[in-house]
Amino acid sequence: xxxxxxxNGEAHRLDVExxxxxADALREGLAxxxxxxxxxxxxxxxxxxxxxGEPVRACLMFAVQAxxxxxxxxxxxxxxxxxxxxxQEAFSVCHGLQCGACTPGMLMTAVHLLAVEPTPDRDRIxxxxxxxxxxxxxxxxxxxxxxxxxxxxxxxxxx
Amino acid sequence: MTxxxxxxxxxxxxxxxxxxxxxxxxxxxxxxxxxxxxxxVAFVRSPIAHARLTEVDASGAxxxxxxxxxxxxxxxALAAVALRAQSALPGYVETDQPPLARGKVRFAGxxxxxxxxxxxxxxEDGAExxxxxxDPLEPTVCAWTDPADVTDPVHDEAPDNLLLSRxxxxxxxxxxxxxADVVVDRELTTNRHGGNPIECRAGVARYEAADRRLTFWSGxxxxxxxxxxxxxxxxxxxxxxxxxxxxxxxxxxxKAVLYPExxxxxxxxxxxxxxxxxxxxxxxxxxxxxxxxxxxxxVLRAGFAADGALLAVRADVWCNTGAxxxxxxxxxxxxxxxxxxxxxxxxLEHYECTVRGVATNTSPSGPYRGVARPSTVFAMEALLDxxxxxxxxxxxxxxxxxxxxxxxxxxxMPSRLVDDSGAYEACLDRAVEVFDVDRWRAEQARRRDAxxxxxxxxxxxxxxxxxxxxxxxxxxxxPFRTGHDACTVRVNPDGAVTxxxxxxxxxxxxxxxxxxxxxxxxGVDYDAVxxxxxxxxxxLWGFGAFSSRQAVxxxxxxxxxxxxxxxxxxxxxxxxxxxxxxxxxxxxGQVHVRGQEKPIxxxxxxxxxxxxxxxxxxxxxxxGLEGTKFYDPIRGAFAAGAQLAAIEFDPATGAVRILDWVCxxxxxxxxxxxxxxxxxxxxxxxxxxxxxxxxxVYDEAGNLSTGTLLDYLMPTSGEIPELRIDHVSVPAAxxxxxxxxxxxxxxxxNAVVAGALVDALGxxxxxxxxxxxxxWELLHGGGDR
Numbered sequence: 020x021x022x023x024x025x026x027n028g029e030a031h032r033l034d035v036e037x038x039x040x041x042a043d044a045l046r047e048g049l050a051x052x053x054x055x056x057x058x059x060x061x062x063x064x065x066x067x068x069x070x071x072g073e074p075v076r077a078c079l080m081f082a083v084q085a086x087x088x089x090x091x092x093x094x095x096x097x098x099x100x101x102x103x104x105x106x107q108e109a110f111s112v113c114h115g116l117q118c119g120a121c122t123p124g125m126l127m128t129a130v131h132l133l134a135v136e137p138t139p140d141r142d143r144i145x146x147x148x149x150x151x152x153x154x155x156x157x158x159x160x161x162x163x164x165x166x167x168x169x170x171x172x173x174x175x176x177x178x
Numbered sequence: 179m180t181x182x183x184x185x186x187x188x189x190x191x192x193x194x195x196x197x198x199x200x201x202x203x204x205x206x207x208x209x210x211x212x213x214x215x216x217x218x219v220a221f222v223r224s225p226i227a228h229a230r231l232t233e234v235d236a237s238g239a240x241x242x243x244x245x246x247x248x249x250x251x252x253x254x255a256l257a258a259v260a261l262r263a264q265s266a267l268p269g270y271v272e273t274d275q276p277p278l279a280r281g282k283v284r285f286a287g288x289x290x291x292x293x294x295x296x297x298x299x300x301x302e303d304g305a306e307x308x309x310x311x312x313d314p315l316e317p318t319v320c321a322w323t324d325p326a327d328v329t330d331p332v333h334d335e336a337p338d339n340l341l342l343s344r345x346x347x348x349x350x351x352x353x354x355x356x357x358a359d360v361v362v363d364r365e366l367t368t369n370r371h372g373g374n375p376i377e378c379r380a381g382v383a384r385y386e387a388a389d390r391r392l393t394f395w396s397g398x399x400x401x402x403x404x405x406x407x408x409x410x411x412x413x414x415x416x417x418x419x420x421x422x423x424x425x426x427x428x429x430x431x432x433k434a435v436l437y438p439e440x441x442x443x444x445x446x447x448x449x450x451x452x453x454x455x456x457x458x459x460x461x462x463x464x465x466x467x468x469x470x471x472x473x474x475x476x477v478l479r480a481g482f483a484a485d486g487a488l489l490a491v492r493a494d495v496w497c498n499t500g501a502x503x504x505x506x507x508x509x510x511x512x513x514x515x516x517x518x519x520x521x522x523x524x525x526l527e528h529y530e531c532t533v534r535g536v537a538t539n540t541s542p543s544g545p546y547r548g549v550a551r552p553s554t555v556f557a558m559e560a561l562l563d564x565x566x567x568x569x570x571x572x573x574x575x576x577x578x579x580x581x582x583x584x585x586x587x588x589x590x591m592p593s594r595l596v597d598d599s600g601a602y603e604a605c606l607d608r609a610v611e612v613f614d615v616d617r618w619r620a621e622q623a624r625r626r627d628a629x630x631x632x633x634x635x636x637x638x639x640x641x642x643x644x645x646x647x648x649x650x651x652x653x654x655x656x657p658f659r660t661g662h663d664a665c666t667v668r669v670n671p672d673g674a675v676t677x678x679x680x681x682x683x684x685x686x687x688x689x690x691x692x693x694x695x696x697x698x699x700x701g702v703d704y705d706a707v708x709x710x711x712x713x714x715x716x717x718l719w720g721f722g723a724f725s726s727r728q729a730v731x732x733x734x735x736x737x738x739x740x741x742x743x744x745x746x747x748x749x750x751x752x753x754x755x756x757x758x759x760x761x762x763x764x765x766x767g768q769v770h771v772r773g774q775e776k777p778i779x780x781x782x783x784x785x786x787x788x789x790x791x792x793x794x795x796x797x798x799x800x801x802g803l804e805g806t807k808f809y810d811p812i813r814g815a816f817a818a819g820a821q822l823a824a825i826e827f828d829p830a831t832g833a834v835r836i837l838d839w840v841c842x843x844x845x846x847x848x849x850x851x852x853x854x855x856x857x858x859x860x861x862x863x864x865x866x867x868x869x870x871x872x873x874x875v876y877d878e879a880g881n882l883s884t885g886t887l888l889d890y891l892m893p894t895s896g897e898i899p900e901l902r903i904d905h906v907s908v909p910a911a912x913x914x915x916x917x918x919x920x921x922x923x924x925x926x927x928n929a930v931v932a933g934a935l936v937d938a939l940g941x942x943x944x945x946x947x948x949x950x951x952x953x954w955e956l957l958h959g960g961g962d963r
Contacts, residue, residue: 052210059460111194114856116200118427119201122201154428159855
C-alpha cells in the first residue's frame with residue numbers, strides 16, 4: 020500500500036504491506052535506524068516516536084495507520100548544523116545513556132514530557148519516564164538529564 | 179590549550195566519544211546493518227521442554243513466497259558440528275550442543291530449524307509453516323530434584339543430570355561447628371533471571387567461497403573468542419574469519435556466549451556463499467533461549483563464637499545449568515564461582531562447600547553480571563543476619579568482627595583465592611556515614627512507636643574479583659586462559675592517534691576510557707585520540723567484556739602501549755633535534771625539554787618524518803610510529819563494596835518501598851568518574867531487579883510462563899530509587915591503578931532487601947525475589963506457594 024507521511028519535517032511516500040509496523044517502515048523503508056526495537060510488544064519503549072506530537076510505540080502501530088501523520092524521530096532532534104537538542108546535550112553531560120539502545124525512546128518521551136510539562140520535578144520525571152526501560156544506567160543519569168534540560172529550556176524561554 | 183595547561187584526562191569526566199552518534203540515532207548496531215543481497219533468518223523453536231524429534235517437515239515452508247531455504251539440525255551443512263564446552267576439571271561431564279536440535283529437543287525454545295527468506299516477515303511466515311513432530315519425554319525442571327527420580331536424563335552421558343560437582347575444603351568444619359557457641363542453619367533459593375539487554379542478540383554472516391572468508395557481525399562481548407571458537411567449529415583458518423562487534427545495545431554477560439544460533443547462522447552462510455544472512459532476535463526468543471542465571475539452592479550451616487567470630491561454614495549448593503553446558507564457559511561457570519567466592523569478604527578458616535551443576539530441561543544458564551555472587555552474597559549475609567539474631571548482636575557489628583582487614587592482606591580465602599583488597603571496612607565505614615545509620619535507626623523506632631509502616635535496614639558487603647589474570651582465571655580449567663589483552667597505539671602521519679584496543683563495549687564507554695588512558699600515557703590531548711574496538715581484523719587481541727576485566731587488563735595494555743610509543747616519539751625527537759632523550763617530555767602533542775615552556779618539535783612533525791620523510795630519519799630508525807603491548811595482571815584486583823538501604827514494608831499489602839540506598843565501592847584509581855558511577859548505578863538497578871521483580875518461572879512441564887516483558891518485570895525509573903554512590907579509592911597494583919566496577923553493584927541487593935525485611939518485620943526470607951506477595955505470605959502465612 021502507498022502511504023504518505025511527514026517524518027522530521029520531510030514528506031515521504033512509502034510502499035508498505037498492511038502488516039508492516041511503523042517502526043519497520045522507519046527503519047527499513049526510510050533508513051532511520053535511530054528508532055530501536057527492544058521488545059516488539061509495546062513494553063520497553065525503545066521504539067517511542069512522536070506521531071502528531073503524541074508519544075507512540077512504533078512497534079505497536081502499523082505504518083498504514085500513520086497515513087497523513089507527522090512523525091518525529093530521534094534523527095530530527097539535533098539542529099541542521101548538528102547542534103544537539105538540549106535533551107541530547109544533557110543526556111551526554113549527565114551520562115543519561117550507556118549502550119544507547121533505549122536512548123532514542125527515552126529522548127522522544129522526554130521531548131513530549133517537557134512539551135506538555137516544562138518544569139517537572141524529579142518524582143514527576145520518574146513517573147513519566149517509567150514507560151521506558153533502560154537496562155544500563157539505573158535511571159540516575161536519565162532523571163538528572165531531563166531535569167537539567169528542563170532548566171536549560173526554561174532558561175531559554177525566559178530570555 | 180597551551181602545554182602548560184595540559185591536564186591528565188584520567189580522573190576527568192570528559193565527553194564520551196560514543197555519545198555523538200548514539201544520541202543522534204546514528205549508532206552502528208548489528209540490528210541496523212543492511213548489506214546487498216541480504217536475506218533474513220527466523221528460527222523455529224521447540225514449544226516442548228523435552229522430546230524426541232521424530233520429523234521436521236519443511237515442505238509447507240518452502241512453498242511460502244519469499245522463502246528460499248529451510249535448514250534443520252540434520253542438514254549436511256550442520257549435521258557434523260557441535261558446540262562442546264571443554265574443561266579438564268575432574269568429574270566434569272562433557273556434552274554436545276547442536277547448532278540446531280538433532281534427535282531431540284532439551285528445552286522449550288531450543289532452535290529446531292532455520293528459515294531463510296527475503297525479509298523477516300516472510301521468514302516468520304515460513305517458520306510458522308514448518309511442521310515438527312515431537313515425541314515427549316519426561317522433563318526435569320528443578321535442579322534439586324532427587325536424582326533417583328530422573329527417568330529421562332537431559333544428556334545420556336549424565337544419567338543423574340549432574341554435569342559437574344566439586345567440593346571446596348579448608349580446615350576442619352566438623353570440629354569447628356562442634357566447638358561453636360551458636361550454630362545457624364539456612365536453606366535458600368535464588369530466582370532465575372537474566373540480562374535482558376535492550377538490544378537482543380543479533381548477527382549478520384557473510385561467506386565468500388573463493389577465498390573461504392567469513393565475516394560475522396555480531397553483538398558479542400567477546401569477538402576474538404568468537405573468532406577462535408568459530409574457526410574450530412567451522413574448520414576455517416582463524417585468519418579467514420573476521421568478527422565485528424560494532425555498537426552493541428547492552429550485554430551484561432548474556433552476549434559473552436557463542437550461541438548455537440550464531441554457529442547455525444555462520445554454517446548456513448557457508449552453505450549459501452555470497453548471500454549475507456541476518457538474524458535479529460526478538461524479545462520473546464531472548465526470554466526463551468538466551469542464557470538465564472541464578473537459579474540456585476543453598477543449604478547452609480554456620481558456627482559462631484560467643485563474641486561473633488565466624489568459625490565455620492558448610493554449604494551444599496545446586497546450580498541449575500539448564501539444558502546445555504554453556505559454550506565455551508562450561509556448566510562450571512556458576513557453581514565454581516559460587517564455591518570459590520561464597521565466603522566473600524569475611525575471614526574464615528573452616529569451610530566445606532560442595533557445588534553442583536545440574537542439567538535440566540530449561541534454557542541454559544550462562545554468565546550474567548556478577549556470576550553467582552548475587553546469590554552467594556545473599557547466602558553469606560543471610561548466615562550473618564541469622565547469626566546476629568542468635569547472638570543478639572548488631573548485624574553491622576557482627577560483620578565488622580569478621581571482615582578481612584588491610585593488615586590481613588594478601589589474604590588467602592578458604593577457596594585459596596588471594597584477596598588483595600582489604601578495603602571492606604573502609605567501604606562499610608563510609609557507607610554507614612553517608613547512609614547515617616543512626617538517623618534510620620531513630621526513624622525505625624519512631625515508626626514502631628507511632629504504629630507506622632515498619633522500615634528495615636539491610637546491609638551487604640562484597641568482594642568483586644575483577645581483572646582476572648592468568649593465575650586467577652584458571653578456575654574452570656578451560657582450554658584457554660583469559661588473563662591478557664593487547665593494544666596497539668598508532669600515531670598517524672598527521673600526528674593524530676588511532677588506538678586499536680582489544681576491549682569491547684556494550685555501553686561501558688570503553689572508547690572513552692581507553693582514549694583517556696592512552697592520552698595520558700602518550701602525552702596527547704584526549705581529543706587527539708580515536709579508538710577502534712570490536713573488530714578482530716583491527717585489534718590484535720582481547721578476550722572481551724566479562725569479569726569486570728577490561729579497565730584493568732585492556733586499560734593496562736593501553737597504558738603500556740601508549741608509554742611505549744611515547745618512548746619512540748621521544749627517541750626520534752631527540753635524534754632529530756640532537757637532544758638527550760632523557761631530558762625530553764611529551765605533553766599535549768608537543769615535545770619539550772623538561773622544564774622549558776617552548777616545545778622543540780611537535781608530535782605531528784615527528785610523525786611526518788616517521789612516515790613521509792625518510793630522508794630525515796636519523797640512522798637506526800625505522801619508518802612508522804606505532805607499538806603494541808599485551809598486559810596480564812597475573813592475579814587480579816579485588817574490588818571492595820558495601821551497600822546499605824532503608825526499606826519500608828507494608829504489612830497490610832506486602833508492598834516494598836526503597837527509601838534510601840547507599841553504595842560505597844573501592845574502584846581503585848578512577849579514570850572517568852561519571853562512567854564509573856554509571857556502572858555502579860546500573861549494576862545496583864539490575865541487582866534490585868533480581869531481588870524484587872525479575873523472575874523467569876517455568877511450570878512443571880518446562881514451559882516458560884514469563885515469556886514477555888509484561889510477565890518478566892524489569893525495574894523502571896518508577897521503581898529504582900535515587901542511588902547515593904560514594905568511593906574509597908585504594909589504587910590497585912596494575913599500570914593504571916584501577917579496579918573493575920562492572921559487576922559489584924549487582925552483588926548486594928539480594929542481601930540488602932532480604933536483610934531489611936528481617937530487620938523490619940523479624941521474619942527471615944528464604945526464597946527470592948522479595949515481592950509483595952512474598953512479604954504478605956511471610957507475615958500472614960500463604961500455604962502452598
